[in-house]
Amino acid sequence: xxxxxxxxxxxxxxxxxxxxxxYKVIHQMHPDExxxxxxxxxxxxxxxxxxxxxxxxxxxxxxxxxxxLFTECLMADIDEVQIAKLIKYFRSGIAFYGMVHLIPEIIxxxxxxxxxxxxxxxxxxxxxxxxxxxxxxxxxxxxxxxVHTLFHYADTEYYKPSKERKDNISVxxxxxxxxDYSSLAQIVKSVPNLHFNICRGRKNVDDxxxxxxxxxxYGFLSEDELKAIMNKSSxxxxxxxxxxxxxxxxxxxxxxxxxxVSDVGSIRDYCSEDNAIFCKSIxxxxxxxxxxxxxxKNIKSMGLVSASKxxxxxxxxxxxxxxxxxxxx
Numbered sequence: 001x002x003x004x005x006x007x008x009x010x011x012x013x014x015x016x017x018x019x020x021x022x023y024k025v026i027h028q029m030h031p032d033e034x035x036x037x038x039x040x041x042x043x044x045x046x047x048x049x050x051x052x053x054x055x056x057x058x059x060x061x062x063x064x065x066x067x068x069l070f071t072e073c074l075m076a077d078i079d080e081v082q083i084a085k086l087i088k089y090f091r092s093g094i095a096f097y098g099m100v101h102l103i104p105e106i107i108x109x110x111x112x113x114x115x116x117x118x119x120x121x122x123x124x125x126x127x128x129x130x131x132x133x134x135x136x137x138x139x140x141x142x143x144x145x146x147v148h149t150l151f152h153y154a155d156t157e158y159y160k161p162s163k164e165r166k167d168n169i170s171v172x173x174x175x176x177x178x179x180d181y182s183s184l185a186q187i188v189k190s191v192p193n194l195h196f197n198i199c200r201g202r203k204n205v206d207d208x209x210x211x212x213x214x215x216x217x218y219g220f221l222s223e224d225e226l227k228a229i230m231n232k233s234s235x236x237x238x239x240x241x242x243x244x245x246x247x248x249x250x251x252x253x254x255x256x257x258x259x260x261v262s263d264v265g266s267i268r269d270y271c272s273e274d275n276a277i278f279c280k281s282i283x284x285x286x287x288x289x290x291x292x293x294x295x296x297k298n299i300k301s302m303g304l305v306s307a308s309k310x311x312x313x314x315x316x317x318x319x320x321x322x323x324x325x326x327x328x329x
Contacts, residue, residue, distance in 0.1 A: 002326060003035045003058060003068045005083075007076045010041070011201075015223045016158040017247040019071045019099070025155070025315050035061075042077040050078050055086035064093035067326050069127075073098035073120070074107055084122040097125045097326060101152075103242040103265065104136050117141030125325060129245030130266025148325045151269065152245030154254035154313040161256035161307060162231045169293060170195040172233035172257070174226070175240075175248040180262075181205045183282050184239045188212055190286045194293050196237070197229050230255045234299050235292060239285065243267050254310040258302035260288045275305035 004023045012018025020038060027036040037057075042050050058068065068087070070080035084096040098120065100107075111119060120126055120142060128134045129152040138144045171194055173184060181200075185208035188196050192214050199218045200206075209215045218229065230236075236252035236259050243249065243265040250270065252259060259276035261267050267278070277288040292299055311317070 001035060001063070001066045002033060003062065003066060004037070005054070005068065005070050005080060006036065006038045007072045008038050008040050012247070016155040017223070017251065019101075021155065022153055022315060022318070023071060026319050029316070029319070039076065039078065047078050051082055051086070054078070055083045058083070058087055059090050062087070062091055062094050067095045067097065069322075069326070070096070070098045070123075073100050073123070073126070074110060075100075075102055081120060081122055088122060095124045095326070096122060097127060098123045099127045099129075100133065100137065101129045101244060103244055104133070105242060113140045127322070127325060130243065130269055132242075132266040133244040149269075150318065150321055150325070151313065152247070152250045153315055153318045154247075154250035154310060156254050156310045156314045159227065159251045159254035160310070161303075169234045169296060169299060170197060170232065171235045171237045171260075171289065172196075172230050172252075173198045173237045173239075174230075174252075175199075175238070175246065176201050176203045179203075180239045180241050181208055183285075184237075185209055185212075186282050187237075187239065187285045187289070188215055190282075191289045191293065194289055197233055199226060199229065227255070230257065234258060234296075234303070235260055235289070237285070237289070238262060238267075240264055240267075245270065250313050253306045254313060256303040256307035256310075258292065258299045259306060260285065260292070270309075272305070272309075275302045275309065 006020045006023050008020050009018060015021060023036055027034045073080050080098060087094060116137065117140060125146055125148055126137060126142065127148050127150055129150055131149050134147045134149045137147050173196060188209065189212060194214060196215045198215055199221060201220055206217055209217060236257040238249065238261045240262040245266055259271050261271055261276050261278060263278035263280050279285045279288055
């Protein structure tokens with residue numbers, strides 16, 4: 001049996017994105033092979049209590065040969081690795097796996113890189129969603145045989161382009177983690193002939209776009225509203241400091257958008273020269289967008305390649321690869 005421990009994050013709660021949705025779908029597809037436990041927000045004063053309660057629950061439920069997958073290692077409200085440590089003290093014959101899917105910059109806000117190997121040592125395996133993060137972990141002392149690179153998924157049943165997509169060219173910008181908004185503002189001002197739909201969520205960046213007549217700024221949106229904006233756009237613009245696999249990249253691909261992206265982190269795990277223009281500087285982004293604004297045929301061609309890549313992001317494909325890792329194949 002595979003026991004999966006998830007955190008319910010406010011930003012993706014109830015959506016067709018995020019780790020909780022992924023593993024809810026997997027559990028629904030394979031109820032005889034999986035058990036799913038979802039942790040809601042935990043008050044800081046109760047974190048230690050929750051760690052002990054979850055550990056005790058699993059100690060009584062787990063049997064020899066079972067596997068436990070923690071989906072938010074180094075990130076969750078509670079310390080999932082500590083739970084593995086507690087269980088190992090009382091039970092043997094259980095394999096523990098942890099997902100790490102934060103960019104290194106955020107990891108280093110929480111933990112010293114040189115202590116990563118010791119911190120994650122209770123785990124039998126570590127799963128990442130990008131090759132650059134796998135390399136980072138190995139660089140800081142974790143054995144390569146212990147690190148498994150999978151991929152970020154997209155729910156391709158929900159995220160797919162509508163046949164009613166309009167022909168006018170516009171750009172959608174989404175996401176907050178690892179995003180470079182000050183560079184984005186320079187790009188937007190340099191391509192006045194394109195319209196930019198900037199979905200900033202709760203990030204306060206409005207001052208950067210004062211006087212930009214080619215920008216529509218959106219605050220918090222429902223998932224259906226966000227999907228509608230993606231569907232009326234032609235290009236997904238991603239000005240990023242880093243990426244190790246993300247909802248924004250994968251949902252953009254699944255929605256059949258042409259990709260204009262920072263050439264950083266694990267982006268080439270997801271995008272190729274056929275569906276993306278890779279950029280290293282602000283001028284690269286400006287040139288890419290100006291070129292695409294005059295080449296609607298190429299935008300459509302890139303979008304079709306993106307849509308064809310969606311099959312490799314589908315949940316059943318992810319599950320098959322994950323199961324191979326958990327079964328030691």
